[in-house]
Amino acid sequence: MSDQVADMIDELLTPGPGNMLTNAREQRGLTTRQVAEQLHLLPRQIEALEANDYHQFNGEIFCKGYLKSYATLLELDPEPLIKAYIDSRPDNVTPIPTAKPRAHIQRPHKGRSVQYWSLAATVVVIGLLWLLGSGGEEETVTVTETPEVVVDKNIAIVDQTEQPSLVEPVADETAELAVAVAPLEVEAQVEAEVDVEPVEVTEPVPVADVAAEESQVAESALNLTFSEDCWVEVKDGSDTMIFADLRRAGSSLELTGEPPFNVLLGYAPGVTMTYNGEPVAVVVNRKKDSARLFVGE
Numbered sequence: 001m002s003d004q005v006a007d008m009i010d011e012l013l014t015p016g017p018g019n020m021l022t023n024a025r026e027q028r029g030l031t032t033r034q035v036a037e038q039l040h041l042l043p044r045q046i047e048a049l050e051a052n053d054y055h056q057f058n059g060e061i062f063c064k065g066y067l068k069s070y071a072t073l074l075e076l077d078p079e080p081l082i083k084a085y086i087d088s089r090p091d092n093v094t095p096i097p098t099a100k101p102r103a104h105i106q107r108p109h110k111g112r113s114v115q116y117w118s119l120a121a122t123v124v125v126i127g128l129l130w131l132l133g134s135g136g137e138e139e140t141v142t143v144t145e146t147p148e149v150v151v152d153k154n155i156a157i158v159d160q161t162e163q164p165s166l167v168e169p170v171a172d173e174t175a176e177l178a179v180a181v182a183p184l185e186v187e188a189q190v191e192a193e194v195d196v197e198p199v200e201v202t203e204p205v206p207v208a209d210v211a212a213e214e215s216q217v218a219e220s221a222l223n224l225t226f227s228e229d230c231w232v233e234v235k236d237g238s239d240t241m242i243f244a245d246l247r248r249a250g251s252s253l254e255l256t257g258e259p260p261f262n263v264l265l266g267y268a269p270g271v272t273m274t275y276n277g278e279p280v281a282v283v284v285n286r287k288k289d290s291a292r293l294f295v296g297e
Contacts, residue, residue, distance in 0.1 A: 228270025259296025
């Protein structure tokens with residue numbers, strides 16, 4: 001009982017997932033050599049993981065891949081182990097926010113405000129004088145227009161007496177225009193139909209080419225060859241994870257699916273890649289020796 005309490009205290013006080021891996025392995029009666037054989041790793045690499053010593057591994061992604069494989073072997077949830085690994089890194093420090101300098105607000109000068117209100121009062125007075133002057137002009141215009149209204153009424157009466165004689169010629173002219181326009185509309189329709197006929201004679205849609213393109217997309221193949229150990233994650237065009245595992249040096253991997261492929265390489269210098277038989281340039285992150293790229297866009 002005292003040993004279990006001591007192990008729990010070590011897990012709480014020691015940062016990193018190493019103690020959790022060691023306790024889980026010992027509870028299952030496994031040695032570091034047995035674990036190394038099942039994970040295809042070296043015993044010193046297993047001991048380094050349990051000692052939270054990650055300097056001999058090639059980058060952060062590589063460490064996460066080993067921890068995930070080790071947790072799967074011991075039937076543990078890998079998320080707490082990976083979180084403990086991230087929290088134990090020396091560069092995981094929360095920056096202290098710095099205080100922002102206060103902006104200096106300059107108050108307006110009293111002399112300027114007095115000038116502003118004087119100018120505004122002058123504009124208001126000028127506007128009132130202009131409105132009063134424009135109102136007097138409108139009254140004189142309405143008085144002069146009164147005689148013209150009487151003349152318009154007399155003209156309207158004469159137009160009403162002459163209106164019956166003007167209706168019939170307008171109707172006749174409308175009928176003649178309708179008769180004259182009818183042949184033109186028929187001719188326009190015939191010309192439109194003649195013009196449309198060549199447009200309808202078009203080449204058929206290349207269905208075979210479309211089917212070939214669809215089959216080409218469906219048969220998109222991604223091939224990877226490994227000269228070094230490398231953790232690999234691949235998602236297809238629907239963002240579905242189709243592969244996630246550690247590949248050994250000297251092995252190869254062939255995947256098919258809907259492009260584009262989202263590829264993550266833990267140790268990119270040890271991988272060569274082709275897409276549908278064409279070589280793919282792998283751009284390596286020199287700081288972590290990893291690479292993330294989209295193939296088949």
